[in-house]
């Protein structure tokens with residue numbers, strides 16, 4: 001608990017510094033990524049004020065949700081298969097990882113059944129790495145246009161993961177590209193599509209992400225410790 005407290009203090013200071021450096025006065029939402037950690041860590045985080053929690057696997061989320069319920073805002077940040085959508089929709093505040101029309105349709109269908117609208121982000125594979133999930137930037141306009149017709153889903157922004165490299169310039173250029181993509185999308189004025197959120201930055205690169213306009217950062221190991 002003491003570790004957690006200290007980690008969080010350092011992160012908050014770093015967030016503040018990056019905000020000042022970039023001249024921003026808006027808010028950054030810190031999502032505590034608790035994948036692979038036991039629920040105790042979620043409780044510890046709650047005591048320190050972390051009420052936005054990210055999980056990346058449907059099974060693990062379901063187990064933790066059964067215990068914690070709606071006492072936190074859940075964020076689903078991992079690759080989501082269509083057959084797992086039913087375990088997620090309506091329970092999470094935001095799905096960060098929509099990367100196909102098929103997935104969006106399934107989410108919308110399940111949400112309509114439950115009489116809700118599910119908020120989502122579109123995951124973009126900015127760097128074009130084969131190993132990464134996400135929509136390629138050049139396909140996003142078509143995808144958004146199709147999703148905008150769906151009744152049960154609301155697009156609230158974009159998410160990306162930077163390559164796992166030690167090259168700040170490269171990492172920052174990926175974040176910058178997502179920000180520019182967001183601005184291009186805003187200019188398209190697609191009905192029912194909104195670009196409130198840029199979810200980018202993890203333990204090793206959240207400062208760079210904030211400099212490029214991230215307003216949701218997803219931080220795990222730097223808060224909760226090594227996995």
Ligand SMILES: *Cc1c(COP(=O)(O)O)cnc(C)c1O
Nearest residue numbers: 033056077202203218219220221
């Ligand atoms: C694990 C994970 C994170 C957090 O990673 P850390 O290095 O632990 O901060 C953020 N986003 C996604 C999509 C993840 O899977």
